[in-house]
């Protein structure tokens with residue numbers, strides 16, 4: 001079966017007087033319904049890899065394919081559309097807009113994609129928030145929510161346009177251990193009940209083992225991949 | 232000046248307690264403050280005295296427990312979507328380019344929202360021009376992670392101003408930057424303000440920053456915070472770094488520092 005997202009021999013080097021290589025020769029295929037944890041020391045290239053997989057950056061060598069389609073030749077606009085329709089992002093900071101309620105924060109990307117009528121969007125946004133235990137938080141502003149709740153709203157927003165794959169860069173970095181575990185419960189249910197795929201960067205080994213597959217980076221290279229298909 | 236111009240932003244006997252009746256934290260109490268339309272105001276005070284709370288009150292993100300908050304002649308009862316805001320936190324969306332980040336308010340705030348798609352070209356031209364004024368020409372297609380911290384804050388200023396808000400709220404926007412970059416951004420912000428004359432409230436713990444930029448500096452007491460002194464800064468504009476080492480400037484900074492030290496000691 002065609003993988004959802006695939007990196008083939010991807011290297012990313014920043015040009016300059018002293019070129020910096022962020023990641024090197026990455027080959028990685030992510031299938032439907034996979035839960036992948038990316039681990040590695042600070043500076044090992046985890047975020048850089050996530051940006052490449054998320055089509056927020058382009059490789060200097062190698063290729064990134066989404067659902068079998070090579071992204072190399074695509075315009076910035078086409079990449080943005082693919083990203084909006086197929087991918088969702090979560091970061092350490094929630095990036096919720098303070099002057100909008102939780103519900104409105106979800107509606108913003110949904111309206112932008114402009115796929116459905118307003119009533120349908122609203123119903124879906126409400127369903128997502130309820131699903132994440134945020135029924136009482138819908139009409140509250142980010143300021144009025146706890147850190148754990150804000151981050152759950154951020155995950156709900158990442159799912160707003162029904163992406164096939166969620167990419168999360170240290171999403172539990174600002175959370176206590178209880179909220180961090182709760183976030184991984186949420187990820188598990190997204191994979192097991194909804195067949196989504198998730199790639200999550202974390203430096204917490206206790207959380208990483210909860211993913212079905214661990215990919216470990218050192219100095220920009222994959223040194224371990226528990227889910228790699230043998231060549 | 233009409234009353235709503237002289238008191239464009241007014242807090243009248245405001246208190247705010249976090250965490251409910253009786254218990255919780257009394258963040259500000261007896262807070263009185265008036266800022267004229269077009270004025271550049273700075274708010275300084277000891278850490279934890281309620282400066283960010285004041286920002287939340289003035290933008291309607293937090294409701295006052297007592298007293299009234301008035302902006303542009305109307306009592307504030309919920310979040311104001313007409314203000315521009317920038318914070319110390321990174322708030323540029325990582326999955327949007329610099330240009331798309333700057334355009335964001337136009338997509339979500341009326342009167343721009345309903346005609347955004349139709350007028351997109353016009354808005355893009357305006358966003359690019361604004362980015363050029365802060366020295367970010369050529370960076371429109373970059374993502375936030377590809378910009379330095381100082382460049383990200385320049386872009387944040389553009390995003391806060393693209394919809395030409397009457398009020399700009401800045402909560403320690405330069406606090407995470409190194410001193411050199413921070414001083415560069417003072418000049419950028421001053422130039423934007425001199426050209427556009429929006430009303431600006433800047434919260435900062437940097438007294439030189441406050442004196443460099445502001446028409447008035449409001450000093451807050453330790454928590455529960457209230458304004459204990461308002462100092463007019465009549466130094467000529469545009470001010471530059473050179474001016475910040477002149478005796479008059481240094482004297483004002485020194486006075487303010489002494490006032491805050493007193494406030495801390497009184498706590």
Ligand SMILES: Nc1ncnc2c1ncn2[C@@H]1O[C@H](COP(=O)(O)OP(=O)(O)O)[C@@H](O)[C@H]1O
Pocket residue numbers: 014020021022040041042043044045046047048049376377
């Ligand atoms: N824009 C950049 N310019 C220069 N070096 C960078 C840039 N972004 C990342 N790096 C460097 O690339 C390496 C990988 O960074 P990153 O992907 O952020 O690692 P991680 O997320 O694992 O901590 C680090 O050594 C980092 O300092």
Ligand SMILES: Nc1ncnc2c1ncn2[C@@H]1O[C@H](COP(=O)(O)OP(=O)(O)O)[C@@H](O)[C@H]1O
Pocket residue numbers: 143249250256257258277278279280281282283284285454
């Ligand atoms: N959401 C909140 N819930 C409870 N207490 C808060 C909240 N926000 C701020 N506080 C408390 O209110 C006081 C004033 O905070 P703040 O306005 O952030 O101060 P400053 O910005 O001057 O450092 C502090 O004691 C802070 O801990």
Ligand SMILES: [Mg+2]
Pocket residue numbers: 046047048
């Ligand atoms: Mg990282």
Ligand SMILES: [Mg+2]
Pocket residue numbers: 282283284
């Ligand atoms: Mg503060």
